[in-house]
Amino acid sequence: MIYDLAIVGAGPAGMAAGIEAAALGLSVTVLDEQPAPGGQVFRAVEAASGDAALAGEFRDAGGALAAAFRAVRGIAYRPQTTLWHLDPEAGLLSVVSGGATAEIQARRILLATGAQERPVPIAGWTLPGVMSAGAAQILLKTAGAVPDGSVVIAGQGPLCWLLAVQLLRAGVERLTLLETGSGGAFRDALRAGGLWTGRKLLAKGLALMRETRARGLRVVRNVRDLRAEGDGRIRTVRWRQGSRDHALACDTLLLHEGVIPSTHITRALGLDHDWDARQLCWRPRLDRWGATSHANVAVAGDGGGIGGWEAAAAGGRLAAIDAAHRLGRFDAAVRETRAADASKARHAALALRPFLDRLYRPGPGVLAPADDTIVCRCEEITAGQVRDAARLGAAGPNQVKAYLRAGMGPCQGRMCGTVVAGLIAETRGTSMESVGALRPRAPFKPMTVGELANQRPDAIPELTA
Amino acid sequence: MPGDFAVDLGADTVRAPRLVLASGLGNADLAPLVGLSAPLRPERGQILVTERARQVLALPTHVVRQTEEGSLLLGDSKEDLGFDTLTQTPAIMRAIARRAVQTFPWIAELNIVRAWAALRVMSPDGKPIYDASERFPGAYIANCHSGVTLAGAHASLLAPMIAAGALAPDLSPFSARRFHVQKTA
Amino acid sequence: MFRRRPEARPATQDRLVEVFVAGRPIRVPEGASAAAAVLLSGAPAIRTTPVGGAPRLPYCMIGICFDCLAEIDGVANRQSCLVPVAPGMRIEPQIGARVARADDTAPEAA
Numbered sequence: 001m002i003y004d005l006a007i008v009g010a011g012p013a014g015m016a017a018g019i020e021a022a023a024l025g026l027s028v029t030v031l032d033e034q035p036a037p038g039g040q041v042f043r044a045v046e047a048a049s050g051d052a053a054l055a056g057e058f059r060d061a062g063g064a065l066a067a068a069f070r071a072v073r074g075i076a077y078r079p080q081t082t083l084w085h086l087d088p089e090a091g092l093l094s095v096v097s098g099g100a101t102a103e104i105q106a107r108r109i110l111l112a113t114g115a116q117e118r119p120v121p122i123a124g125w126t127l128p129g130v131m132s133a134g135a136a137q138i139l140l141k142t143a144g145a146v147p148d149g150s151v152v153i154a155g156q157g158p159l160c161w162l163l164a165v166q167l168l169r170a171g172v173e174r175l176t177l178l179e180t181g182s183g184g185a186f187r188d189a190l191r192a193g194g195l196w197t198g199r200k201l202l203a204k205g206l207a208l209m210r211e212t213r214a215r216g217l218r219v220v221r222n223v224r225d226l227r228a229e230g231d232g233r234i235r236t237v238r239w240r241q242g243s244r245d246h247a248l249a250c251d252t253l254l255l256h257e258g259v260i261p262s263t264h265i266t267r268a269l270g271l272d273h274d275w276d277a278r279q280l281c282w283r284p285r286l287d288r289w290g291a292t293s294h295a296n297v298a299v300a301g302d303g304g305g306i307g308g309w310e311a312a313a314a315g316g317r318l319a320a321i322d323a324a325h326r327l328g329r330f331d332a333a334v335r336e337t338r339a340a341d342a343s344k345a346r347h348a349a350l351a352l353r354p355f356l357d358r359l360y361r362p363g364p365g366v367l368a369p370a371d372d373t374i375v376c377r378c379e380e381i382t383a384g385q386v387r388d389a390a391r392l393g394a395a396g397p398n399q400v401k402a403y404l405r406a407g408m409g410p411c412q413g414r415m416c417g418t419v420v421a422g423l424i425a426e427t428r429g430t431s432m433e434s435v436g437a438l439r440p441r442a443p444f445k446p447m448t449v450g451e452l453a454n455q456r457p458d459a460i461p462e463l464t465a
Numbered sequence: 466m467p468g469d470f471a472v473d474l475g476a477d478t479v480r481a482p483r484l485v486l487a488s489g490l491g492n493a494d495l496a497p498l499v500g501l502s503a504p505l506r507p508e509r510g511q512i513l514v515t516e517r518a519r520q521v522l523a524l525p526t527h528v529v530r531q532t533e534e535g536s537l538l539l540g541d542s543k544e545d546l547g548f549d550t551l552t553q554t555p556a557i558m559r560a561i562a563r564r565a566v567q568t569f570p571w572i573a574e575l576n577i578v579r580a581w582a583a584l585r586v587m588s589p590d591g592k593p594i595y596d597a598s599e600r601f602p603g604a605y606i607a608n609c610h611s612g613v614t615l616a617g618a619h620a621s622l623l624a625p626m627i628a629a630g631a632l633a634p635d636l637s638p639f640s641a642r643r644f645h646v647q648k649t650a
Numbered sequence: 651m652f653r654r655r656p657e658a659r660p661a662t663q664d665r666l667v668e669v670f671v672a673g674r675p676i677r678v679p680e681g682a683s684a685a686a687a688v689l690l691s692g693a694p695a696i697r698t699t700p701v702g703g704a705p706r707l708p709y710c711m712i713g714i715c716f717d718c719l720a721e722i723d724g725v726a727n728r729q730s731c732l733v734p735v736a737p738g739m740r741i742e743p744q745i746g747a748r749v750a751r752a753d754d755t756a757p758e759a760a
Binding site: 033034035036040044047050051052053116117126128129130131132134135138139142143144145146147148149170171232233251252262377378379380409410411414415445 | 651652653654655658678679680681682683686689690694695699701702704705706707708709710711712713714715716717719727731732734
Binding site: 092094101443446448452455 | 558
C-alpha cells in the first residue's frame with residue numbers, strides 16, 4: 001500500500017503529527033528506532049511514570065501524549081525500525097527491522113528525527129565516566145539509575161538545571177554545577193525580549209533554579225578551559241575561573257552545551273540548510289509548515305531548529321495539516337483555519353528562544369577546541385591534526401575526512417562533523433557557510449551486510465493500536 | 466607551444482617543457498587543446514564499506530577486499546548514470562551485499578558503516594589510452610580506469626618514456642587513433 | 651559509577667531482569683538497555699577502541715556516539731544503548747576491532 005504520510009520519529013513532533021494526520025483521515029505510518037514512543041525528551045515515559053524524581057512535565061505531558069498516540073486507530077506504528085535510505089522522488093523509504101530490510105511507500109515524508117546534544121570536546125572527554133548530561137537523564141528514565149560519588153555537571157543550558165533537580169531528587173548527594181558561559185551573556189539575553197510572552201517557561205526555569213538552591217547544589221560560574229583527567233577513567237575535573245585554576249575530584253562528569261538539530265538525513269538528501277549563527281548549528285531551510293527544499297519532504301520538531309517539546313508537538317501538527325492540504329484534502333484557507341491553534345501554540349512556545357539562545361550561547365572553544373583535544377572519537381583524530389590538514393589545504397569537512405579519516409567511523413560524523421568544520425573555519429579565517437558540512441550517505445545508520453542482503457518481500461509487520 | 470607549456474592556475478602560472486594530461490574524465494575536454502582526443506565516458510560503481518575487522522582477507526578479490534585499517538570494501542557495480550555520484554540505489558546495494566555474502570558467508574555479520582559511488586574513467590574498449598601529441602611535441606595524455614592496478618607500469622615504464630621524449634612503439638595499440646579507425650571502418 | 655534506586659519505581663512496574671556483564675550477573679530493571687546494565691555493573695570499560703586501544707564507556711545513550719559498542723550474545727559491535735535487556739543476556743566488552751569469523755581454514759586473525 002502507499003501511505004499518505006510516512007513519519008520518521010516517534011518523539012513529540014512525530015507523535016503529534018501522527019495523531020493529527022490520522023484525525024484528518026490520512027493513512028499514516030510512524031517509524032521509530034526505539035522500542036517505545038517518546039523520542040528522547042519523553043524516553044521511556046510509559047515505563048518511568050512511577051518515578052517521583054521525574055515528576056512534572058515529563059510524566060504528565062509526555063505520558064499523556066504517548067497514551068494519546070497509542071490510542072489512535074489508523075496509525076501504523078513500527079517501533080525498532082530504522083530508516084537507512086530514502087528516495088524522496090519515488091516516495092520510497094528503505095528500512096531495516098528484525099534482521100531484514102524492507103520498503104515502505106508514501107506520498108509524503110515527514111522527518112521528525114529530533115536533535116542531539118552538541119558534542120562538547122574537552123581534554124579527556126573520551127575517558128570512561130564522562131558522558132553527556134542527557135545520557136544521565138536517560139539512565140534515570142530508563143533504569144531509574146543515578147551516578148555514584150562526586151557528580152559534576154559542566155556546561156550551560158536549561159537541561160543542566162532540570163537534570164540537577166532530577167538527580168538531587170533522586171538521591172545524588174555530591175552534585176556540582178560548573179557553569180560555562182560569559183558574564184555578558186545575561187545582559188545580551190535581556191535585549192532579546194520575549195520574556196513576557198515566554199513567562200511560563202521562564203517561571204519554570206526559575207523554579208528549577210530555586211529548587212536546586214534549596215537542595216544544596218553547589219554552583220560555580222564563568223568556568224573556562226574544562227579538562228577531564230584520570231587513569232583509565234575520570235578522577236578529576238579541572239577548570240579556570242578568571243585567572244585561577246581549580247580542580248575537583250569527580251567520578252562522573254556530565255557535559256552539556258545545548259542541543260542541536262540532527263541533520264544527518266536532511267544532509268544525505270541534499271536539502272538546503274542554513275547556518276544559525278545564534279544557535280551555532282545547521283538547520284534545514286523550512287517554510288512555516290515545515291516544508292523543505294524537496295516537494296515531498298517536510299521536517300517537524302527539534303530537527304528543524306531547537307525549540308523544545310511543545311514547539312515540536314505544535315510543529316508536528318502543522319506539518320500534518322499541511323500534508324493534508326498538499327494531498328488535496330482541503331484548500332489553503334481551510335488549512336489556515338485548522339492550523340490556527342497549533343500556530344499560536346508554537347509561537348508561544350518559541351517566545352523565550354531568542355533569550356535562551358543568547359543566554360546560553362556556546363563559547364568559541366566548543367566549536368574549535370584546543371589542539372590536544374580528540375574531536376573524532378571513532379578514529380581518535382585530534383583538533384591539532386584537523387588544523388594541520390586545514391593549513392595544508394583541506395577546505396571542508398569532506399576533504400578533511402579524506403585526509404584524516406575523521407567522519408569515517410560508525411558514528412558517520414555525527415559527533416565530529418560540526419567541530420571539524422569549526423576548526424577549518426577558524427584556521428582558514430572563513431565562515432561556517434563557506435566551509436560547508438559533511439555529506440552523509442545511506443545507510444543512514446550502520447546495518448549488517450546480512451540485514452541488507454535479507455529482504456522481506458512483504459512489509460514489516462506493524463503495530464496498530 | 467611545442468616544448469613550452471603554460472598552465473594557468475588562477476593565482477599562478479606553471480611552465481614546463483613537458484605536459485602530461487592525467488585528469489581522468491576531464492581529459493575529454495583537455496586533450497583537444499593539445500591536438501589529441503580522449504573519448505571517455507563515466508561508468509559508475511557503488512561500494513559498501515564495513516566497520517574495521519581484524520585482518521582476515523590477505524588477498525584481494527575482484528569484489529571483496531580488506532584495507533590495512535581493517536574495513537572490507539564490497540563492490541562492484543557498473544552503471545551508466547552520467548556524472549552522478551550522489552544517488553544511491555538500494556537494489557544495487559542489496560545485490561552487492563548478497564554477492565559478498567555468497568562469496569564469504571561470514572561477511573553477513575559485519576556492519577556496513579558507509580557506502581559511496583564513484584566514476585570509472587572508461588574508454589570505448591575499456592583499455593588505457595596513451596598518446597603523444599604530434600602537433601604539440603612534449604604533450605601527452607594518459608587515461609585508464611584502474612590507475613591503482615597500473616600504478617607500477619605507469620611509474621616504471623610510462624614515466625621514463627615521457628622523460629625520454631617519446632612513447633615506445635609497443636604502446637601504439639593504446640593510442641586513441643584506434644577509435645578513429647573504427648569510426649571510419 | 652551508577653546505582654539503581656529500588657525504592658523509585660513501584661514493584662509492579664519495576665521487574666528486574668538478570669543479565670551477565672563480562673560473566674558477572676547483575677539485575678537491572680526491565681526496559682533498561684544493555685549499556686545501562688554495563689554502567690550499573692561497575693565495569694571499567696565497555697570497549698577498547700580499534701585505533702588506539704583506549705577504554706571507553708557509553709557517552710550519549712541515544713545511539714549516535716557509538717562508544718557503547720559491545721558484544722551481546724555473541725554478536726560483536728552492537729549499540730548496547732539501543733538493545734533492551736533480556737533474561738540471560740551475555741554482554742561482553744568489545745576489545746578493539748571485531749573478529750570476522752571466517753571458517754577454520756582461513757588465516758588466523760592477527
